[in-house]
Amino acid sequence: MANPVEAADENASGDQSAQSGGETATPEENPAAEAAEGAEALKEAVADTTPTVGSLIEQLDAWGFTVMDTRFSVWTVLVVVLVILGIFLFARITTALAKSGLKRATKLDVSQRLLAEKVLTVALWAIAILIGIDILGIDLTALAVFSGAFGLAIGFGLQKTFGNLIAGIILLMDKSIKPGDVINIADQAGNETFGQIRKIGIRAVSITTRDEREYLIPNENLMINQVENWSYSSRKVRMQVPVGVSYGCDMKLSQKLMLDAAKACKRVLKSPAPTVWMAEYGDSSVNFIIHCWINDPEMGVGNVKSEVLNTLWDLFQENDIEIPFPQRDLNLRGNEEFQQLVAAISQRVSGKADGGDKGPAESN
Structure with missing residues (x-):
């Protein structure tokens, strides 16, 4: 006959073994x-x-x-x-x-x-x-098993994406560019893009040109390439308009008309005032440079130059100021062969003239 105490111990050990077996059988x-x-x-x-x-x-x-x-x-x-x-x-x-x-x-x-x-x-x-x-x-x-593979995928597949994200954050932190700035950026091939920044995204910067073309430039390119920011510390931009006049013109009057043409443009600032510099004595003209300032480069710079030149053309026409074009003087040295050539050409020309004066009867 079994002892009740021993039977209780056996039941307790059986329960413990069942519990341990249940724990090991739990699926992951x-x-x-x-x-x-x-x-x-x-x-x-x-x-x-x-x-x-x-x-x-x-x-x-x-x-x-x-x-x-x-x-x-x-x-x-x-x-x-x-x-x-x-x-x-x-x-x-x-x-x-x-x-x-x-x-x-x-x-x-x-x-x-x-x-x-x-x-x-x-x-x-x-x-x-x-x-x-x-x-x-x-x-x-439970996701710890996949962390290594996920990190490896980020390192290889999403390297550029995270690089552009960090580059965008750095650009915003140092305030080198911001929406509204007018920049000129050149890539490694030398191709330049000029336009206004509309948006700084997580991956790229949106730049809109004057012809309403929108370029998406990766943030990393703005970090590694040279960027010309026209409105970084000041929105004022100086423009240069080259002009040439004839040597026989009144230089003082010409410079006054150039200043008047620059001041007549609405986008040219009154302060700093436009100036005119004599650049050089050229082969066919005296060359000047009109310096004028604007504070809205996002509106374009070519149209300001065109307006100044069109106004200056009318002023030059009204005041008889000549805009020269290239001219060349040929000096032919005389020698025996050249004189023979001139004589032969003259004789041939005169012979044609005499033949042309004869009537039909004389020719027969």
């Missing part, structure tokens, strides 16, 4: 299974609150399939889609509200506001993603 959790568990918990919570909706959820949950010991149903997929959609809407709405709030902060300049908007956007999207993961019940430690 994965994100898909945790998402399904989160959907199951949500289903139970809704069913307890509203029985009618709970019955509908039960029907949706009955339609599904199993993949590697993890069951997926229509309800599970619907919950995941709704959570992702909610994350997207939450991030977009909160980002828009944050940007509108920053626009009201008048103490921030354009560069500081853009930098704050980018930081807030990244932070709000991160918060929204974490909230979605928490709703689905996914344990972040």
Whole structure:
């Protein structure tokens, strides 16, 4: 007959072995299974609150399939889609509200506001993603297996993307460029792009030229290539308009007319005032340079030069100022061969003239 104490000990040891066996038999959790568990918990919570909706959820949950010991149903997929959609809407709405709030902060300049908007956007999207993961019940430690592969993918596939992101943040921090600036940038092939900055994005800077062409230049290019910013510390830009007049003209009057033509242009600033410099004595003309200032380079510079030259043309015509063109004087040295050639040409020309004067009867 068995001792009651020994039987109790055997039952206790059996229970402990059963418990340890149950713990070792628990399958390893994965994100898909945790998402399904989160959907199951949500289903139970809704069913307890509203029985009618709970019955509908039960029907949706009955339609599904199993993949590697993890069951997926229509309800599970619907919950995941709704959570992702909610994350997207939450991030977009909160980002828009944050940007509108920053626009009201008048103490921030354009560069500081853009930098704050980018930081807030990244932070709000991160918060929204974490909230979605928490709703689905996914344990972040389950994603540790994929962290190495994800980091490797970022290092190789998204290297340029993250490089442009960091370059854009640096450009905004040092305030070297900002929306509204007029810049001229040259790439490694020597091709230049001149235009006004409309937007500084996460990946590229949008530049619009005078012919309404919009160029998207990667942020890294603005970091490694030379950039000519016409409105970095001042929006004033000096223009040079070359003009040449004949040697026989009144130089004082010519310079006065050049100043009058520059002052007549509406976009030319009164201060600093336009000036005229005599540049050089050229082969066919005395060359001058008209210096004039503008403070709106985004409106173009070629049209200002054209307006000054058109006005100056009319003033030169009214005051008989000649705009020269290249002229050459040929000096032919006399020698025996040249004289023979001239004589032969003269004799031939005179012979043709005599033959032309004869009538029909004389020619017969």
